[in-house]
Amino acid sequence: MASNRRQFLWAASAGAAGLALPSAGFARATRPRGKFKLGLGTYTFRVLDLDHLIGRCKEMNLKFIELSHPQYMLPQAKLDEFRSVSGQLKSGGLDLMSWFCGHLTESSGIEAMVEGARSLGVKTVSGSAERSLLDEINTACGKAGLGFGIHNHYFRDRKFLYESPEDVLSAIKGHPHIFSTLDTGHMIAFGIDPTDAYRKMKEHVRIIHVKDEDVPGHSVVLGKGKGNIARFIRSIAHDSFSGLVAIEYEEGDDPKEEVSECAQYVRGQVRLES
Numbered sequence: 001m002a003s004n005r006r007q008f009l010w011a012a013s014a015g016a017a018g019l020a021l022p023s024a025g026f027a028r029a030t031r032p033r034g035k036f037k038l039g040l041g042t043y044t045f046r047v048l049d050l051d052h053l054i055g056r057c058k059e060m061n062l063k064f065i066e067l068s069h070p071q072y073m074l075p076q077a078k079l080d081e082f083r084s085v086s087g088q089l090k091s092g093g094l095d096l097m098s099w100f101c102g103h104l105t106e107s108s109g110i111e112a113m114v115e116g117a118r119s120l121g122v123k124t125v126s127g128s129a130e131r132s133l134l135d136e137i138n139t140a141c142g143k144a145g146l147g148f149g150i151h152n153h154y155f156r157d158r159k160f161l162y163e164s165p166e167d168v169l170s171a172i173k174g175h176p177h178i179f180s181t182l183d184t185g186h187m188i189a190f191g192i193d194p195t196d197a198y199r200k201m202k203e204h205v206r207i208i209h210v211k212d213e214d215v216p217g218h219s220v221v222l223g224k225g226k227g228n229i230a231r232f233i234r235s236i237a238h239d240s241f242s243g244l245v246a247i248e249y250e251e252g253d254d255p256k257e258e259v260s261e262c263a264q265y266v267r268g269q270v271r272l273e274s
Helices: 002-016 024-029 050-060 079-091 107-120 131-144 165-172 183-192 193-200 228-237 258-270
Strands: 035-039 065-066 096-102 124-129 147-151 178-183 205-210 212-215 216-219 246-248
Touching: 035 096, 035 178, 035 212, 035 258, 050 079, 050 258, 065 079, 065 246, 079 096, 079 212, 096 107, 096 212, 096 246, 107 124, 107 131, 124 131, 124 205, 131 147, 131 178, 147 165, 147 205, 165 178, 165 193, 165 246, 178 193, 183 205, 183 212, 193 205, 193 228, 205 228, 228 258
Parallel strands: 035 065, 035 246, 065 096, 096 124, 124 147, 147 178, 178 205, 205 246
Antiparallel strands: 212 216
């Protein structure tokens, strides 16, 4: 109602001045152009099998994905199935851009991470790892032509290695093959505005998990929480961020409507090229 009232007053004043109102085309042109690839973190639909996941992505016009179903995370993932998984996703019209491997705790996990990435045909892997493994991860990724994205986490009842931008930056320092997978929801929960977190790390951010929260640990549709997500989306667009921006929504078993609203919200903030 307030928005309509402002529009009415603006139109009345413009008419009184003999000005032509801007067209809808002009209004669309004021949105920044987004070069990023809007997609999905598949953890959102973690209870769905791959066929139903593909169907949901087609319905929402979300082609780009990061594979993050729990059964495909280490150590429980069955790596010998990964080529088949990748083929099924690609034949379904999806572009598998990244894999979320989970938390690495020992060297054998690094070997499995490299093998899994190769089998899936991806060049980026998101996750986290014990700090004692970071040098080894950096070396392994350099040899394999991979990038490993440190994912920030925060829950009030648990302590994580990588909660703040400073935590993530300290892991990246001296490791050219390690980058940031920035999760806006966990930054909100931690008490940091996601745009401010992005600005601190933007030279190192290659993947974004975009979600909004009203209280720590509870997802809401983008724009309805405390993250000022409109500001965030426009900021990354102005910076010509070109990586994956994966929508995540972690409430419910099949949040099709909520994810559709999230996608619509992002597309309303920017003009996407892809």
